[in-house]
Amino acid sequence: xRWKLEDEEGGDxxxxxxxxxxxxxxxxxxxxxxxxxxxxxxxxVRAGSIINSLGPSSRLPFRHTIxxxxxxxxxxxxxxxxxxxxxxxxxxxxxxxxQVVVKINAVERLGVELAPRRWAGSPIAMGxxxxxxxxxxxxxxxxxxxxxxxxxxxxxxxILTKSTLVLRDLDLxxxxxxxxxxxxxxxxxxxDPDVWRxxxxxxxxxxxxxxxxxxxxAAGVRCGxxxxxxxxxxxxxxxxxxxxxxxxxxxxxxxxxxGQVLYLRPGTREVxxxxxxxxxxxxxxxxxxxxxxxxxxxxxxxxxxxxLRAAIDRNQRRPVAITRNRAPRAxxxxxxxxxxxxxxxxxASQLGLPL
Numbered sequence: 001x002r003w004k005l006e007d008e009e010g011g012d013x014x015x016x017x018x019x020x021x022x023x024x025x026x027x028x029x030x031x032x033x034x035x036x037x038x039x040x041x042x043x044x045v046r047a048g049s050i051i052n053s054l055g056p057s058s059r060l061p062f063r064h065t066i067x068x069x070x071x072x073x074x075x076x077x078x079x080x081x082x083x084x085x086x087x088x089x090x091x092x093x094x095x096x097x098x099q100v101v102v103k104i105n106a107v108e109r110l111g112v113e114l115a116p117r118r119w120a121g122s123p124i125a126m127g128x129x130x131x132x133x134x135x136x137x138x139x140x141x142x143x144x145x146x147x148x149x150x151x152x153x154x155x156x157x158x159i160l161t162k163s164t165l166v167l168r169d170l171d172l173x174x175x176x177x178x179x180x181x182x183x184x185x186x187x188x189x190x191x192d193p194d195v196w197r198x199x200x201x202x203x204x205x206x207x208x209x210x211x212x213x214x215x216x217x218a219a220g221v222r223c224g225x226x227x228x229x230x231x232x233x234x235x236x237x238x239x240x241x242x243x244x245x246x247x248x249x250x251x252x253x254x255x256x257x258x259g260q261v262l263y264l265r266p267g268t269r270e271v272x273x274x275x276x277x278x279x280x281x282x283x284x285x286x287x288x289x290x291x292x293x294x295x296x297x298x299x300x301x302x303x304x305x306x307x308l309r310a311a312i313d314r315n316q317r318r319p320v321a322i323t324r325n326r327a328p329r330a331x332x333x334x335x336x337x338x339x340x341x342x343x344x345x346x347x348a349s350q351l352g353l354p355l
Contacts, residue, residue, distance in 0.1 A: 028043065028045050029043075031043075036135075037136065040098045040136075041098060041100075042100050042102050042136065043099060045103055045104070047103040047105060049109060050068075050103065050110050050113060051064055051065075051066060051110070052064065052066070052067070062125040063123075064122050064125065065124065066106070066110065066124055066125075066132075067103075067126070067128065067129040068102070068132060068146065069101065069131075069134060069136065069137075070085070070129070071085055071090070071097070071098075071099055071130060072100070072130040072131050072134050073098070073100065073134050074097075074130075074162055074163075074203045075200070075201050075203075076203070077200075077271060077275035077276070078229060078231070078262055078268065078272050079096070079130075079268065080263065080268055082268045082271055083266070083268060086267050092268075093274070102136065103142070104140070104142075106142045106146060107142060107145035107148075110150070121153075121154075123155075123157060123158065124156070125158050125160070126157065126160070127160030127161050131163055133161045133165040134163060134165075134202075137163075137165055138165060138168075143169070144168070144169050147169060150180070151172070151176035155180060157181075158184070159183070159185065160226065161185070161187065162204070162209065163204060164209060166184060170215065170219050171219070173219075174220050174221050177221055177222065182221065182222065183224065184216055184222065185223070185224045185226050186209045186210075186213055186226070187209075188206050188210065188225055188227060189235055190244065191207065191210075191244055191247060192235060192240060198234075198275070198280065199231065206244075207247075210247045210250075211251070213225065222254045223253060223254055224253055224254045225253045225257070226257060226258040227241065227257070227308060229262040230261050230262065230304045230308075232261065232262065232286070232287070232290060232296055233280075233286060233287075236303075236304050238311070241308050241311050244311075245308070245314075245315050246311070246315055249315040249316075256312050256315075260301075261295070261301045261304050262296065263294050264294060265294055269291065272287075273287060
């Protein structure tokens with residue numbers, strides 16, 4: 001395995017070779033999973049830096065990111081981050097789901113890197129590569145530690161997740177939101193249980209994610225929804241998109257955005273089609289025709305956008321009552337308005353894919 005000192009979106013900095021030569025001491029440790037994590041392996045590394053800054057030419061709608069983990073037990077067959085494991089000379093399929101790289105010094109590094117003499121307080125996005133609240137966060141608590149440091153420094157941040165484990169930090173996120181600009185987004189691409197089981201088998205049920213929105217909003221945390229990725233022939237029906245928007249509206253989502261159709265980079269493409277052949281073999285030929293490149297045809301993407309836009313417009317007219325269980329402190333930022341909005345939550349709400 002080789003290790004790059006920066007995060008997945010980074011540039012051409014130096015590399016550190018792991019698992020070669022003599023024992024590596026405190027640089028890295030292989031730790032097998034136990035109990036509920038049996039069959040997994042956690043690869044401990046010490047990152048040289050934790051804040052990754054994207055170049056000015058980046059198409060992504062955020063400039064600074066943190067990813068405390070690489071690899072993800074959510075096991076989404078379509079995950080665009082799978083090739084990052086291939087770069088590390090790890091398996092891109094089951095290895096991505098079972099071997100998770102853990103940056104054990106992430107919280108310590110963030111405290112150093114947010115020092116006023118080094119950092120100007122720019123917003124930071126978490127969850128841009130693999131999920132910061134994937135299951136092993138329950139063991140390591142790195143995301144919680146990062147949130148605590150960001151709140152202490154009053155540094156704005158956003159989180160994108162598929163996990164209801166975010167509710168563990170509900171009070172912490174609410175407190176951080178009184179200190180600085182905080183946005184949480186739940187990724188919910190479908191409510192269809194069959195599609196969920198076939199493509200996101202390691203994630204909490206999407207209905208549980210909808211319930212998490214309601215609880216976050218009740219605590220005063222701004223929480224939006226990213227309806228993505230949308231899978232052609234699986235989750236792109238008008239009624240399916242309407243169901244997601246309606247449920248999230250009812251839950252009081254601060255915003256609803258997304259509609260990005262699945263895109264398949266080399267590596268991810270092979271894994272996804274292999275999974276699809278087992279779960280929906282009748283769709284394999286269609287996907288091979290649609291994805292002659294990385295993206296689905298423009299007309300497919302535009303149709304999904306129109307359907308999502310129509311669903312958002314219909315549901316925006318529905319009154320939604322939000323019950324908060326705490327009042328903001330004096331002088332704190334005003335809470336987000338109740339009810340859904342088509343405007344995305346800043347920083348990490350979208351991944352900058354073409355429409």
